[in-house]
Amino acid sequence: MTKKRILLKIGSNTLTKETNQISRGKIEDIARQIATLKDDYEFIIVSSGAIAAAKQFVKLEHHGAEINVKQALAAIGQPHLMRIYQENFRELGLLTSQCLLSYSDFENVDAKANIKNTINVLVANNFIPIINENDTVATDEIQFGDNDKLAALTAALLQVDLLVIATNTDGIYTKESLAVNTPKTIESVIGTQSLQQEISTLKSSHGTGGMQSKIEAATIAQSAGIETWIVNGLRDNFITDAIKGISKHTKIKH
Ligand SMILES: Nc1ncnc2c1ncn2[C@@H]1O[C@H](COP(=O)(O)OP(=O)(O)O)[C@@H](O)[C@H]1O
Ligand SMILES: N[C@@H](CCC(=O)OP(=O)(O)O)C(=O)O
Numbered sequence: 001m002t003k004k005r006i007l008l009k010i011g012s013n014t015l016t017k018e019t020n021q022i023s024r025g026k027i028e029d030i031a032r033q034i035a036t037l038k039d040d041y042e043f044i045i046v047s048s049g050a051i052a053a054a055k056q057f058v059k060l061e062h063h064g065a066e067i068n069v070k071q072a073l074a075a076i077g078q079p080h081l082m083r084i085y086q087e088n089f090r091e092l093g094l095l096t097s098q099c100l101l102s103y104s105d106f107e108n109v110d111a112k113a114n115i116k117n118t119i120n121v122l123v124a125n126n127f128i129p130i131i132n133e134n135d136t137v138a139t140d141e142i143q144f145g146d147n148d149k150l151a152a153l154t155a156a157l158l159q160v161d162l163l164v165i166a167t168n169t170d171g172i173y174t175k176e177s178l179a180v181n182t183p184k185t186i187e188s189v190i191g192t193q194s195l196q197q198e199i200s201t202l203k204s205s206h207g208t209g210g211m212q213s214k215i216e217a218a219t220i221a222q223s224a225g226i227e228t229w230i231v232n233g234l235r236d237n238f239i240t241d242a243i244k245g246i247s248k249h250t251k252i253k254h
Helices: 014-017 023-036 050-055 066-091 101-105 109-124 142-143 148-157 174-180 193-198 210-223 238-244
Strands: 004-010 042-045 095-101 127-133 162-167 186-190 227-232 250-252
Touching: 004 148, 014 023, 014 050, 014 162, 014 186, 023 042, 023 066, 023 238, 042 109, 042 148, 050 066, 066 095, 066 127, 066 142, 095 109, 101 109, 101 148, 109 127, 127 148, 148 162, 148 210, 162 210, 162 238, 193 210, 210 250, 227 238
Parallel strands: 004 042, 004 162, 042 127, 095 127, 162 227, 186 250
Antiparallel strands: 227 250
16 A cells, blocks of 8 residues: 655644743654554654753843844754654654755756655655755845745655645634634635635744745645645654544645
8 A cells, every 4th residue: 555645744832832842742743653653654744842952951142133043053063953753763663864955946947856766765764854944045034934845846746645734723723713702623625725714913922924824835736636634743643643534624635
């Protein structure tokens, strides 16, 4: 049986469990779920968290522009983030690898072919690719949005079966329900058009793109014929429970 391919996007908020530190418990939770699902699913991860990983133990002298300080923090934090992934995944027999990509790579035919071929070799050899933006050379993510769009472009390039975006809400809530403070999840929707009117510009503590960038990501995925699920990464078992259909989340079908 061919395995289903899932692109899992994990934001800084999920990884820190909304604190100021990367949560080893959350990374363990993700590893446990992937280990449970590994006979039927193959995973490619897009993970943020490099800046958050550095911030927990370093404070940089602020001589450069704010964005350059963030880039430096990302350079310090990325290897620490990967070490935490590697240690926790290895405990469960899972192998990890790192790929750093930039948006401009997706506009270059050769670069796209190289990304696709490299990641396919990694996956075929059971190494889970863990992708982040190459923050040293590009500032798109840390300035404008989050890794949602990078995840969608990668999902389309690698022709995955499903894009799962983990955030800090039980999917997308209706605007009406948010107004009366009783959030109600939109469970299933075809396309992203109707979602535009449901979202606000609110963002979570570490968040940068808000729900808008998740809808843009889902639109990119939809054009590539890929379904997107928006799930609550703060909950334990958020992937397996979404697959079993027992958690509240939003499915954006194409
Ligand atoms: N309709 C909506 N339903 C749920 N969340 C919404 C909605 N509209 C705006 N948001 C905001 O989007 C946030 C998630 O995006 P973001 O803060 O960028 O998180 P992440 O770091 O996970 O990408 C939620 O915490 C919430 O504040
Ligand atoms: N690439 C950077 C920043 C990306 C970012 O802020 O993304 P997200 O946490 O998804 O809103 C990092 O790893 O810290």
